[in-house]
Amino acid sequence: MRVEVLISAMNVEDINFYKKFNLECDALIINQAGRNSYEETYDGDKKIRMITTDTKGLARSRNLALLNSTADIVIFADDDEVFEKGYLQRVKDGFISQPDVDFFVFKTIVYQNGKEIIKVKENKDLKFYNSLRYGSVHFVFRREVLAHKNLYLSTNFGAGTEFGSGEDSIFILSAIRSGLKVRTNTDLIARVYNDDSTWFEGHNEKFFYDKGALARALFPRFYRLYIKYFLYSHPEMLRQIGKEKAKEKMLEGARDFGGNNGK
Secondary structure, eight states: OOEEEEEEEESOOOGGGGGGGOOSSEEEEEEESSSOEEEEEEETTEEEEEEEESOOOHHHHHHHHHHHOOOSEEEEEETTEEEOTTHHHHHHHHHHHOTTOSEEEEEEEEEETTEEEEOOOSOOBOOTTSOTTOOGGGEEEEHHHHHHTTOOOOTTSSTTSTTOSOHHHHHHHHHHHTTOOEEEEEEEEEEEEOTTOOOOOOSSHHHHHHHHHHHHHHOTTTHHHHHHHHHHHOGGGGTTTOHHHHHHHHHHHHHHHHOSOOO
16 A cells, blocks of 8 residues: 655745655655746655646646556645654554545644634544545545546635635545445544644635635535524624625635625
């Protein structure tokens, strides 16, 4: 069982950048740096590759990594992530002990704004109604299974796009809708240090506009019900602009993304 970490990064100057990740397996770095080149190196029996590309966008970066990986199991990673000692065996053990699982959402601790965020707290199967809260830094899956289903990340969402985040939600929901078995795993594999992240600007009009577009992408026919559910479930997000304005912006985003059709 060959495992490869797929790292999305920007403006990397040296392939030795890989040393910060505490890697125990092969890795492929997609370096968005405004030019095109390829290099590789070895660290013991670990093969480290770096594709430098002039393409932009996190989803494009992840897709490029998937298209260039030949591993059995792949792990998505960001450039601010450090893997736990023993993560490789934990990943292998997960797939060996549960061979029917195609896609694991592993425990990853995220440090952001002085807080420790842990989203995976129990082992459970994921369905459409409980799968949308996990970011792609938790994702570990059988590469060929998803490739056979032609599942890749939407390039309409995520960093570097018009509509901001959401590509990870579309990706995992597409996997579930395709009949793949998706499950959480409470074994810790990595820590992500997001304290320097600047993408989030608050629960403003743009935030709700983007969420409306995402609602339309996730549930083309029933996006209006999802918008109602989202606003009901997150009253803490409504303090800045209020519920009515938030609803207005979400419906506007949904309309701009998918037109006026839908129920």
